[in-house]
Amino acid sequence: MSLDFNDETFRGDFTYRNSARAIKRFPFPFPEDSYMYSVNMEPHVPGPVGSVFEHMFDVDEHYVSEMRDRAQVLADDPLRCQSLPHMELAGWDLLELIMESKARDYPHWFSLHRDGNQWHWINRPLQIEQRFTFMDASTLPCGPMEYITRQTQGDFTLQDQRDDDLWIEAGMVTTQADWSLDFDIGMSFKQWHAPVPLAHQAGIFDRALKFLLKLQHGAPVRRFNWTMTVDPLLDTSPENYPKWGPSKTTMTPETVGRRQHLRVELQTLHRLPRSNAIAFPIRCYLISFQDLVTVPKWARRMHRVVRDIPDELATYKGFIRNKALMLDYLAPFDDGLPTSPGFAPE
Template sequence: MKWTANLEQFPYPFKGPTYRYSNNSIPMHTPISVEITSDYKKEMLLKRNLLTHHPERCYQSLPHTMTGQWEIVELVIDHLAAHYPNQFLVKKRNSTWIFTNNILDEKVEFVFGDDKSLPCEPLAFISHHVQEDLILMMQRDGDLYLDAGQLCFPANWSLAFNLGMKFKSIHHPIPGFKEEGLDDRILQFLMRLDAGNPWERLNWSLMAGDRMDTSLETFDQWGQLRKQVTKENAGKLVHIRVEVQKLFRLPRTNSILFTIHTHLLPLEQLAANSEWLQQFYEILSELPSHIADYKGISLYKDAVLDYLEKQLERVRAT
């Protein structure tokens, strides 16, 4: 699957008339860890700005992750060069690599595996060239640990808080996840992930506003907007937020690269597609309150439903 930012290729996340938590991962047909969309330049500017001004919030790593970080550099650069040959190039001469980013007009030379040959850690370096957030999960003692990550566009969570945590602890806040045994089933699934057979899934939420960097640390700056949603302004103010998440086994360190590509679409654009409008209305009407609460939708869910109903009436009248 290849998704870009325009409406036709928006990663619309729903199947069927209801939504429940599940392991909705599917095997990837085209194994590519990162994708370039028409928002590339805008989002790279935003991401680089965040990395510069809020380094602790956006980047964390433990010292034993360097080999895993280099594996990520290799995987991502190879994917960029193979899938976007006009935009990205890599020349490898023994361990010396010259990486060219034609979109940003940048060229970087480094010695693969030599930490000192880059101005920052390898994961931080490659993060400056892709729209995705990149998380490194290291596998040991029958578990997965979040040991390094670059996270500029989180959906209300904190990288600094989660650093070093196990998979189940990370997912502890999700209602029903542990009780329904989902956390264990997904952990077992992840630990069986093979190199060369990556998986992907979609996660969705709603948010008031179109801010990408909705970290837990900055909740006071963006959470208040939820109170301003009305049925009149919901079409423009409320956005569906979809994360395309990909999972790649890194064979040398037996760790996992988890990439998150965040897409935002105002509800009025979602409502422009009458099938999406109908289906999303049904899903939101039926959404259990524990899921709506966890996703932070409850405060303005009724206003959104009123807006969607009005749009449905408009469609029926035409």
């Protein structure tokens, strides 16, 4: 493994670590001291150099190990990657978007040479070289969406647009916050969001859907979501809940700083040109509480968010049983001083 990438695990001995650089660029998702649902979408335009927004698809120190973890999840359960038959064109759109973006943004790691439909793709970190015919799935080892998302961090869903709705009809989902692609595939926008508490009544999904139906090619948008995970486990799937559920019961005041992780999803939305579908990458970033509290503003704010969140949301996000433990750990880092608005450290 090259020096650019960590050799680490997201299961078993959990050797996942964030370097000092990774902590500094961590996408802390709370712009204020409290949290409630909002649509909170903004244009996905390039951000500061070094930030997770610098490029269309962020490739970080966890890349190679994350892809190894995904391959293991898929070997254990191939249903984590599914595409309904009419979604292959959207898969090609996604493959093109990712290959073009990565080759442009990280030319030292990725190259793409196009000669008409004859494409030549090189992924140096994963030691992949592939010549294939664009739009001919028989020239790839698997479907286009699976092929490219086995080489890209984050979960992906593809939404077909018809009848004034969005339909989740393809996806690669191995780093999810407790939802099942196998169960949800084929659902409309409001159907797959049905289990989310409070937000329907607030009209959040009406507004979000209306906005997304008008999303234009060339103008992607982004938003954050977040939850909590014990241990740096990427695959918190409902499928494997009996395997990872018990980990929530074994945290102690001594281990909470090391084991409790804030899980941030950087969600971006892209209109795909050939299929008119929408690609929805859900990129997961994990940070332990002990790393998080090294930034004083984040520590203060994290304490206030956990303290004030409605129980309904803490239950839905799966951390209600450890809420007291988390607050006990965070409270000493909250001196009551005001925090400045926005995401950035003070």
